[in-house]
Amino acid sequence: MSNIYRALIVDDEPLARNIIKSYLKRWENIEVVDECSNGFEALKSVKEYKPHLMFLDIQMPKVTGLELMEVIDDPVLVVFSTAYDQYALKAFELNAVDYLLKPFNEKRFGDAVKKLIQKLETGEKSNQQQINSIQEQSEEKLERIVVKKGNKLEVIPLEDILYIEAQDDYVMIYTSDAHFLKAKTMKYFEDHLPPENFIRIHRSYVVNVEKIKQLEPYNKDTQLAVISKDCKLKVSRTGYKKLKELLDF
Known part of the structure; x- marks a missing residue:
């Protein structure tokens, strides 16, 4: 049979x-x-x-x-x-x-x-x-990110994302009130998020530039991107150069 x-x-x-x-x-x-x-x-x-x-x-x-x-x-x-x-x-x-x-x-x-x-x-x-x-x-840019929360789907608009952090073979996606683990690479998001809004500021972070409140020095070669009082992300020398080019400062 x-x-x-x-x-x-x-x-x-x-x-x-x-x-x-x-x-x-x-x-x-x-x-x-x-x-x-x-x-x-x-x-x-x-x-x-x-x-x-x-x-x-x-x-x-x-x-x-x-x-x-x-x-x-x-x-x-x-x-x-x-x-x-x-x-x-x-x-x-x-x-x-x-x-x-x-x-x-x-x-x-x-x-x-x-x-x-x-x-x-x-x-x-x-x-x-x-x-x-x-x-x-695919060369198409992302317009939103779909994640799984428990047994349910959640659709995250790009404007809600604060930053994305590398987590081994996964990434953690942070919004103002939640975070979501997703099985994708940082390279994928670096390539597929709209470059006018999202920049890889460090090997561990892709950030929504509109969420950066200010930059402050951390050490000789590193800046911190201030997202909030409790959230400051390291910016590498290369990431700082990208920010300068995008934001024209």
Whole structure:
């Protein structure tokens, strides 16, 4: 008897979800365990049902498919769907992550499913690493940061961020009233945050320049960026030079 694989469908359009469900009916070894209209529902569903497969729309309101994948810890193989062929599809191809370009027919869908099942049967449980590579290679600047708080998603507007601190293979993102751990590198944020607002002032810190109240000397080669009375961040010589160029002082 062949394995039964659990599938999750995530798309904000009911019609798109229904099409995928109808196409999956011919696959006796795939069971649709849930369908979700947004990333908030999907995160809970992944935790509850532990799907093997996920059919995930890229463009969704509030949280995109790629943003959702940033915070999912459970292994799952993903096929993305999108209505926009300009949406970095070359990056998906280069990283061997399958995608469905809407509107797709049953044959194209079947080809994607066959690939997924083949991967599952050879022991592959996740394509998270390839998805991470797509995000790293993207030239698009971030407009917000999605984090996980407990079992829930939280969307942080960039203007709420005070600074980001290196924490080994993670970063800690600080706002005025909370902080969030995220599995991303400092280099990723240095490359993907808008450079007119965020500067890497030190190997350990990327700071929102609008939150700097003043600079004060610390020692011969180091300044301190004063965020608040209780928060002062070291500024390296290189970081100080970047601040001078940006703020023109």
